[in-house]
Amino acid sequence: MDLLYKRNLALLIWISLCLNKADVTAYNGDGYPPLWNLTSGNIEDFSNEANKTTINFWNYLDRMSAYRILLNVSGNLLNMTETENKRNVLWGLPLQHGWQYQTGRLEDTSKMETRAHRSVDQTMISPRSWWACMNYYLSAIPFLGAVDAGLFKGITHEIELIYPDESESDFCYSIKDCKASSSEAMEEWKTFFEFIKSSSQITEGSSPQSSKEDEILLHMWKAHVESIKSGLTKCSKRLNYLSTQERTFGRSWATAVEFIAATQFSTDFENTNTFQVYLPHRLLTEGDKAPNIADFTQGQNMVLSSLQLINKVNTFSGGLLLKLWKKAMCSEDGRTIGRELILNIATEPGFAISKMIAIIKELIKNFACEVLKKKEK
Known part of the structure; x- marks a missing residue:
């Protein structure tokens, strides 16, 4: 020993x-994800026909709106509405998604060897993107888990997610569907949101990390890790669309999440923004060899x-x-x-x-x- x-x-x-x-x-800007001002924080703003709410998780604004709704609902439950809900530990999800969008990681990486930054009017998310596929399991699954946990009072109609243009079998589109294909992740997110509902003691003025917040983070990270496990299985073929260096980075980031999760690190607005400045600001190419990448x-x-x-x-x-x-x-x-x-x-x-x-x-x-x-x- x-x-x-x-x-x-x-x-x-x-x-x-x-x-x-x-x-x-130093972080440049106000810290909010790209196009945040164009997103909605109300589930009723999504398309609703024939007693069915449909959400297009293959559109950046729809996916980001789903995050904003989760922040609003959980923030209200935890009395975090002051100072723009910035201590909410769910901020890590939309901020990571915004970084993926801003760096071109949500585009079809199977067709281009080098990539420029995406323009602000391009909001389509490609099902061929490994990052977009992985993020689906960290956006659609949490959202449906929240619905299943009863966070949206007064919403009685069914929530259904729009299918992508291809690889439909790699994803799920309803609570029932996702429970069948990603049962552990769905169960952990439901548990997390149920715990949120019973944990209204957390407030803006509470200690930096109280015991109750530790419990919230424990449940959140369990759910987060399960989502990544589901994504790694379903999204693996898309790694072939990435450069060797980007592929290595993607795998490394998935591993790093488990190390971070073990600390019950608070992924609030400030903490997440602090670390995102150290992430690659573009897709990696074959010639990129850290720690000697010239434009990093x-x-x-x-x-x-x-x-x-x-x-x-x-x-x-x-x-x-x-x-x-x-x-x-x-x-x-x-x-x-x-x-x-x-x-x-x-x-x-x-x-x-x-x-x-x-x-x-x-x-x-x-x-x-x-x-x-x-x-x-």
Whole structure:
């Protein structure tokens, strides 16, 4: 066991050295997703005919409107209507979708080798896009999960999603349909929204991360991870439409989400915007080799390189790195340190190393954490 910990200690310190090199880049703009002012926050604004509400999740504005509706409904339940609901942990979903849109990742990547930024009037989402496919499971599934949980009082008619132009079998289009094809993700999102309904104690003036908010984040991240698992299975063929570098980045990002999820990190408006400046501002091409991509900032280069490194080490170790990380996050102390590491990884020189060592100590202390939890149950 001592040898195993020494190896893991060396591995985590090596990764922390790489992560610690990221720099800071100021976020430009007001922080809202592209075209946010054109979206609707009311479910009744969608097409309603013959007692059936239809939503086109292959249109950027419709998909983003669905997110805005979820933010409004959950924000009202949690008394977060002040300061524009910005502490709502669901902000991570629309902000990520906006980044995908702005960087051309929602377009048909099977036809072009190089891509310019999408113009503001192009709102069609391609079913051939790996990112768009993955995001479908982080937009349509949460939305239908909220409907199933009864968040929309007074809506008695059926919600049905419009089919894409191709690959219809890769997606689901109603509560019943999605329960059949993505049962775990649907169940976790329903559980999350049911918990939201019973957790009205969270307010704008509450502590930065109260115990109730921790529980909300626990349920949210469980649902988030299940959506990604569903997407990875259904969307895999679309990876062939991406460059080798973009494909590696996509896989690395999916892995990174599980590391972030283990910390119960709050994906509110501010936190999500803080980190999106470090994500690639365009699709990666075959010639892009981080950390030396000429038109990327130092922070973008180093974060991209670090994500790829973490995914590579985790894959090479058969998932051991992620298992150890989750074990370190088993206690609130471990998760607190993990969140601080994420928040400060690119802003405080030397911070990552000290915090990573603290996490390793927590890992050692929590070696039997899962066993203890089972005994308590």
